[in-house]
Amino acid sequence: QSMDDVKPSTPLVSFLEILQHTAFNTFGNSNFDPKTYVDLPLKFPLSVTDHAFHNLSKSSTGSVSVHDLNRFIETYFHAAGHDLVYSDPEDFVPEPDGFLPKVKNPEVRAWAIKVHSLWKNLSRKVSSEVKTHPNYHTLLPVPGSVVIPGSRFREVYYWDSYWVIRGLLVSKMYKTAKSIVTNLISLIEEYGFVLNGARAYYTNRSQPPLLSAMIYEIYARTGDIELVKRSLPALLKEHEFWNSDIHKVNISDAQGCTRTLNRYYARWNKPRPESSTMDKASASKFTTVSEKQHFYRELASAAESGWDFSTRWMRHPPNFTTLSTTSVIPVDLNAFLLGMELNIAFFANVTGDNRTAEHFLQISDVRKEAINSVFWNANMKQWLDSWLSNTTHEVQVWDTLHQNQNVFASNFVPLWMKPFYSDALLVSNVLKSLKTSGLLRAAGVATSLSDSGQQWDFPNGWAPLQHMLVEGLIKSGLEEARSLAEEIAIRWITTNYIVYKKTGVMHEKFDVEHCGEFGGGGEYVPQTGFGWSNGVVLAFLEEFGWPEDRKIEC
Numbered sequence: 001q002s003m004d005d006v007k008p009s010t011p012l013v014s015f016l017e018i019l020q021h022t023a024f025n026t027f028g029n030s031n032f033d034p035k036t037y038v039d040l041p042l043k044f045p046l047s048v049t050d051h052a053f054h055n056l057s058k059s060s061t062g063s064v065s066v067h068d069l070n071r072f073i074e075t076y077f078h079a080a081g082h083d084l085v086y087s088d089p090e091d092f093v094p095e096p097d098g099f100l101p102k103v104k105n106p107e108v109r110a111w112a113i114k115v116h117s118l119w120k121n122l123s124r125k126v127s128s129e130v131k132t133h134p135n136y137h138t139l140l141p142v143p144g145s146v147v148i149p150g151s152r153f154r155e156v157y158y159w160d161s162y163w164v165i166r167g168l169l170v171s172k173m174y175k176t177a178k179s180i181v182t183n184l185i186s187l188i189e190e191y192g193f194v195l196n197g198a199r200a201y202y203t204n205r206s207q208p209p210l211l212s213a214m215i216y217e218i219y220a221r222t223g224d225i226e227l228v229k230r231s232l233p234a235l236l237k238e239h240e241f242w243n244s245d246i247h248k249v250n251i252s253d254a255q256g257c258t259r260t261l262n263r264y265y266a267r268w269n270k271p272r273p274e275s276s277t278m279d280k281a282s283a284s285k286f287t288t289v290s291e292k293q294h295f296y297r298e299l300a301s302a303a304e305s306g307w308d309f310s311t312r313w314m315r316h317p318p319n320f321t322t323l324s325t326t327s328v329i330p331v332d333l334n335a336f337l338l339g340m341e342l343n344i345a346f347f348a349n350v351t352g353d354n355r356t357a358e359h360f361l362q363i364s365d366v367r368k369e370a371i372n373s374v375f376w377n378a379n380m381k382q383w384l385d386s387w388l389s390n391t392t393h394e395v396q397v398w399d400t401l402h403q404n405q406n407v408f409a410s411n412f413v414p415l416w417m418k419p420f421y422s423d424a425l426l427v428s429n430v431l432k433s434l435k436t437s438g439l440l441r442a443a444g445v446a447t448s449l450s451d452s453g454q455q456w457d458f459p460n461g462w463a464p465l466q467h468m469l470v471e472g473l474i475k476s477g478l479e480e481a482r483s484l485a486e487e488i489a490i491r492w493i494t495t496n497y498i499v500y501k502k503t504g505v506m507h508e509k510f511d512v513e514h515c516g517e518f519g520g521g522g523e524y525v526p527q528t529g530f531g532w533s534n535g536v537v538l539a540f541l542e543e544f545g546w547p548e549d550r551k552i553e554c
């Protein structure tokens, strides 16, 4: 690992991180959210603020009096979120023509209309202040309006946007959907890839690559060929990013064939600024600088995976300090890249660029073979993540023992991709395996079978995971697969609804062991709003409807 692998931070992020530590020492742990501090917009130049901060009188432990710190923050900062203002989506109508025709039950229909109306609460645009003084903000100035996940996630996120867009398409809000894509493309133009989210502290990593899938879905509904033409150069750039040296691994498989696959790898070896107080505490068991740096990279790389955090990335679960994200070749990432390659081929084809189409079809074939050869486990009938025996750039020799035999929802994600869902024999095998996996629970599909206290583990269920599995099953065209898909969707919709009825809000994650309970665990309190949950509820209701006489109860 070299310093080239680390993106420079900005002076503002570094300053706010120090403020975060001071706030932690001053206010204490209870109700403390470190992200709030790195989201604070400056009122004055950083030099002025920094000077005032240094003049605060501090104890030997780095704390300030609660009164002085509160006064300092009020004087020198706007509230977190002040710089991303509400924006009324111009394509929103309270009940679009032809909205969810198959949802007949009045109670479910009224709720679906409510969920649809939440797009208004979650629509934002960057305030003009950010354009005037970009140095006063960690928020990055994207050009159009976006939909945020909600609560503490007050900026656009990469992979969340896919399910937000799926919901917006059900809501017939095509302009808003296209605006999100335009913003994500602007990040590629500026940084060479889609950032984890539109914040200065997210420039060292991406998130699961689903931009091409967003464009595919929008094109399928609107036929907007101009959008496809505009997107193609950005997608080619994004493909290069994921195939750069740090993200690429070569494996010599059981037949001695060299296969190239990809992994998550953040360009960062320090605490994540948005969780700096926690990361420092977690790294305290390491003594050397290089051990700490290594651990910090594993943390940030897990954040790139979207599964932050999970036993999936731990060499010795549930020991958090054994996080080894960069030593895992992840099934889902490679399935997403296969999807990206097929989508690029499709877009190139519809825009008349036959050479690019040919090339991407070819590389998608090569990836499909690599996925079969490295991940597929014929006994378990699942695709398993594979551990790298070392993290050098040399060719690794594959061994079945390197496959991680623990069951994760991601082991079924390839089913979401055409080359796999169109193989009927494969689907019926995978279907049996899913049914006996232990992941199917009372209120949906569990993330894993390990109750580690991390949020991307049991008993949490997440909207994106439900959706990928359900859609893969449906697309197979097998009756038995559709019926399982519908069963999962009914359980998921039910729990979302019952929790909504109890709390008045939509949640980020759910406890799939207990219908009617939201999820927990992890490093921040459960969040509400919530972009991808809303999107998946709407997508499921569009697909399956809800008959008049079917009750909605746990």
Ligand SMILES: OC[C@H]1O[C@H](O[C@H]2O[C@H](CO)[C@@H](O)[C@H](O)[C@H]2O)[C@H](O)[C@@H](O)[C@@H]1O
Binding pocket: 035, 149, 153, 157, 159, 160, 196, 197, 272, 274, 275, 303, 304, 306, 307, 308, 309, 524
């Ligand atoms: O602040 C901690 C981490 O929060 C984010 O991750 C979680 O929320 C995201 C937005 O809904 C979601 O995309 C991700 O899957 C969640 O685990 C953020 O993406 C992380 O980078 C950040 O460190």
